[in-house]
Amino acid sequence: MAFTDQSFRGKLAELNSTQQSIQTLSLWLIHHRKHVDTYVNIWNTELRKASRQRKLTFIYLANDVLQNGRKKGGSTLSNKFGEVLPDAFKHTAIETDEQTIQKLMRIVGIWEERKIFDSNILSSLRQVIGGAVPVSKKKRIEDVKLALQEQLAKDSPDENSDEVPDVSVKMIFKFSL
Numbered sequence: 001m002a003f004t005d006q007s008f009r010g011k012l013a014e015l016n017s018t019q020q021s022i023q024t025l026s027l028w029l030i031h032h033r034k035h036v037d038t039y040v041n042i043w044n045t046e047l048r049k050a051s052r053q054r055k056l057t058f059i060y061l062a063n064d065v066l067q068n069g070r071k072k073g074g075s076t077l078s079n080k081f082g083e084v085l086p087d088a089f090k091h092t093a094i095e096t097d098e099q100t101i102q103k104l105m106r107i108v109g110i111w112e113e114r115k116i117f118d119s120n121i122l123s124s125l126r127q128v129i130g131g132a133v134p135v136s137k138k139k140r141i142e143d144v145k146l147a148l149q150e151q152l153a154k155d156s157p158d159e160n161s162d163e164v165p166d167v168s169v170k171m172i173f174k175f176s177l
Contacts (some may be wrong), residue, residue: 003032003139008039012046017057030072036080043085048091055092055101060077062088066116082121090128104129 001007011025029039047058062081069077093101108125111117117125 001028001148002163003035003041009046013132015054015057015061017054017060022057022060022064023068025061025157026039026068029061030069030077033069033072033077036076040080040084044088047088052096056103057094059088059092061102062161063110066111067114070116082117086128090126090131093129093131101129112167116139129153152158 006028011028015021015025032039041063043058047055048056064087066078070145089104093104105126108122108129111123111125
């Protein structure tokens, strides 16, 4: 099948998280590597539209293209993906869980071991991932804030008192991150 924007969007819509699905589309993209500018832009646009669960599949697709296309595509693939991956990682890491963040870190580690990207891009990716707060931690942070506010309200002295509210250390550690 010839490469067109529509055919690629259709293939992305059909993409699932199985190894076979990712590898099949990856091979198709490597075969059509002369369209790398177009398909990286489409990939990036469609990643932003994808559900939270599918975003990691898009990252896995890029990973497969980068690793397997290195022989045929040289640095062209890594250069083009390198332009959009920090922002794509940031978009993927926002509002995600700790497992996904660990998987993103693992991918970066693999790229480092296999020298897919230079240290500047790898460090940028790590920084983006490190700055993301997983949904579960955000929830815990909100719980801590709420608990502290409730404790402060309960322990608040009246306006004329010199008494200091007792926010116990136990309360803070009860909701620790």
